[in-house]
Amino acid sequence: MSKKKFLSCAEEFVGEIHAAFPLAVKCDEPLMNVFHLVEESRWFYYLNHVAKFRVDVNTAAQTEGITHSYGSAAKIGINTAFHTPGTVVHELLHYHSHYHFRANFSAVLNEGVTEFFTRKVMKLGSGARTNMMGEGDIYAKEYAMIKALLVNGCVVDRLSPAYFLGDLTAINEIKNAPSFCTNEGVENAVIVHA
Numbered sequence: 001m002s003k004k005k006f007l008s009c010a011e012e013f014v015g016e017i018h019a020a021f022p023l024a025v026k027c028d029e030p031l032m033n034v035f036h037l038v039e040e041s042r043w044f045y046y047l048n049h050v051a052k053f054r055v056d057v058n059t060a061a062q063t064e065g066i067t068h069s070y071g072s073a074a075k076i077g078i079n080t081a082f083h084t085p086g087t088v089v090h091e092l093l094h095y096h097s098h099y100h101f102r103a104n105f106s107a108v109l110n111e112g113v114t115e116f117f118t119r120k121v122m123k124l125g126s127g128a129r130t131n132m133m134g135e136g137d138i139y140a141k142e143y144a145m146i147k148a149l150l151v152n153g154c155v156v157d158r159l160s161p162a163y164f165l166g167d168l169t170a171i172n173e174i175k176n177a178p179s180f181c182t183n184e185g186v187e188n189a190v191i192v193h194a
């Protein structure tokens with residue numbers, strides 16, 4: 001796929017994210033400046049040295065995309081040899097996430113909410129999100145945690161303001177939900193409700 005075609009698909013995904021989540025803050029940065037489309041031969045180097053995501057060669061090959069450099073102008077790296085439309089949506093959601101959200105919750109919860117939103121945008125329902133070979137179920141465990149959290153705590157309407165706006169009231173309500181005290185609380189919720 002050409003970069004032009006990729007970017008026009010990504011623009012459509014941004015539109016779908018904003019349609020699904022009106023609180024997602026629009027970003028002025030042109031997507032051509034946001035995305036790094038990285039070839040297979042450079043992906044391991046890119047992850048370790050550009051994204052500062054320390055992974056071995058095998059993990060790198062299985063990594064489809066990464067959002068990084070949040071502190072300056074955030075960038076999204078895409079493994080051009082190994083990704084799906086869902087990868088692009090997932091990373092675009094990270095890109096739209098607020099610093100307060102990322103700072104207040106664990107990586108596990110961050111991935112869970114990002115994946116929960118990804119599957120809504122992709123309209124996956126209860127279906128798995130697979131890799132480009134149609135295998136696996138990406139972030140299934142983290143996704144299940146969020147579903148369990150919602151079952152127990154009814155915080156679904158708090159997720160969007162917390163994630164996209166960094167709304168501290170919403171963040172605290174999530175933290176104080178009956179099923180959420182620590183990550184263990186979320187894990188336990190899964191055991192009870194999975």
Ligand SMILES: [Zn+2]
Nearest residue numbers: 090094111114
């Ligand atoms: Zn992610």
